[in-house]
Amino acid sequence: MSVEEQQRRSRRSPRGHWAVTFAVLAIAVSAFTLLQSMVVPVLGLIAVEMDTDMSTATWVLTAYLLSASICTPLLGRVGDVVGKQKMLVVTMAALAIGSLVAALATDIWVLILARVLQGAGGGVLPLSFGIIRDEFPERSRTTALSVIAALGSVGFAVGIVVAGPIVDGLGYAWLFWLPMGVTALAAVATAFFVPSSPVAERTRLPLLPAVLLAGWLVALLLGISRGNEWGWASLPVLGLLVAAGLLAVGWVVVENRARVPMIDMRMMRQRGVWTSNVVGGFVGFGMFSSFGFLPQFLQTPSSAGYGFGATIAESGHILLPSAIASFVIGFATAPLVKRLGARVVVVAGTLMTAVAFGSIAVWHDQVWQIVAATTLQGLGNGLVFGSLAGVVIASVPASQTGVASGMNANIRSIGGSVGSAVMAGVVTAHVGVGGLPAEGGYVIGFALIAVAMVLAALVACAIPGAGGPTGRAPRRVASPRRTVAPTMRRVLAPGSSVGV
Secondary structure: OOHHHHHHHHHOOHHHOHHHHHHHHHHHHHHHHHHHHOOHHHHHHHHHHOOOOHHHHOHHHHHHHHHHHHHHHHHHHHHHHHOHHHHHHHHHHHHHHHHHHHHHOOOHHHHHHHHHHHHHHHHHHHHHHHHHHHHOOHHHHHHHHHHHHHHHHHHHHHHHHHHHHHHHHHOOOHHHHHHHHHHHHHHHHHHHHOOOOOOOEOOOOOHHHHHHHHHHHHHHHHHHHHHHHHOOOOHHHHHHHHHHHHHHHHHHHHHHHOOOOOOOHHHHOOHHHHHHHHHHHHHHHHHHHHHHHHHHHHHOOHHHOOOOOOOHHHHHHHHHHHHHHHHHHHHHHHHHHHHHOHHHHHHHHHHHHHHHHHHHHHOOOOHHHHHHHHHHHHHHHHHHHHHHHHHHHHOOOHHHHHHHHHHHHHHHHHHHHHHHHHHHHHHHOOEOHHHOEOHHHHHHHHHHHHHHHHHHHHHHOOOOOOOHHHOOOOOOOOOOOOOEOHHHHHHOOOOOOOOO
């Protein structure tokens, strides 16, 4: 028995059974991902209810993505330092409080502020990945990672599906009341049933790298999200993008020189890490942009020459098979990875999504064509997300599990923000009958997503063939500048390895 397994067993108590822990983590991740997307099909309704314009209402989604992009890596790193279980309780509490404020909000800016608070829930993904690695038996770890990762994709699609019935039956405020109850219960369950995590490092938090990371992410995503409204060649947008570039360079320099870096740049250069991050960014590009605009496409009246005049609920029903497919394939991903290797599974998943989006661009005259394509896309996303988490975690030491997986989830959000902005720019640039977007804009947009997925497949070919969750121990990445706890010294001792 390995030293890591002995330490895990010595910590486990009856309340910390891994199956119970998995159930709590699944609920927490599902709540976060649902909140990510449930507002997408009802932004127009929120604009009417809050008496504001559509551009301002869009910040209900943008603010959430901005906050999650910043909080995901930060809370993952804090969890590595102070304990993942403690930070997961804090994260769930922030989601619950943010949901309460959003449900009670009567002003658009109060709602946007509540969404910023909800964005702290981004930490649930890296913290969950880290807890699984710390607490789960080796035979169950890969499957648990695959299912939790797949929930990130499934939750986004399900959020769009359930938004219509909730709004029709209860009102849009219940898009926040229901998650508030679930996340509050998840916080309590985490405190009582998830075992306390080992603290891998006792050190000060890297404040300057955190500020710089937040700075360039805010500047980048703000510039991208407002580019269509302000003009891509306008001084504010160009200034934000230039500032993002400068701050990003400064962040990398500081991280490389910091005695206690927030993100070890040598870790980010590991092949399993950088390939997973690039693929995750491309897939996020496709997922957010497609599901952000497919409901709009489906809800367009047929008098425009395309579309089906679907209601919010009907458009959700059309996309439901995609969510089901993504969830079901999550259970089969781990066996496929063990049999074929992560590289083959991820390449297959990205090519499936490329075919799906390409077919939507060409064939979209019948509802069954949309259902078939989005179902294929759901299968592809499930394969990719269910594999990437294991590749990243297997490529880094246990002390960096939280921040590495958090950065991967964060890059997915950044890719989604870029994708949404690009899709919006393409679609709104083509105006058709009655001021509605022209069909050609959607065709070009979905074709661009298909191209992005082909690029993702090319990058996925560089994923380590036998590393990660296929069974071979990854190369160690140890930082001599870190102060590692005694237990970690034993795990990272010469001749030992940290694997999944």
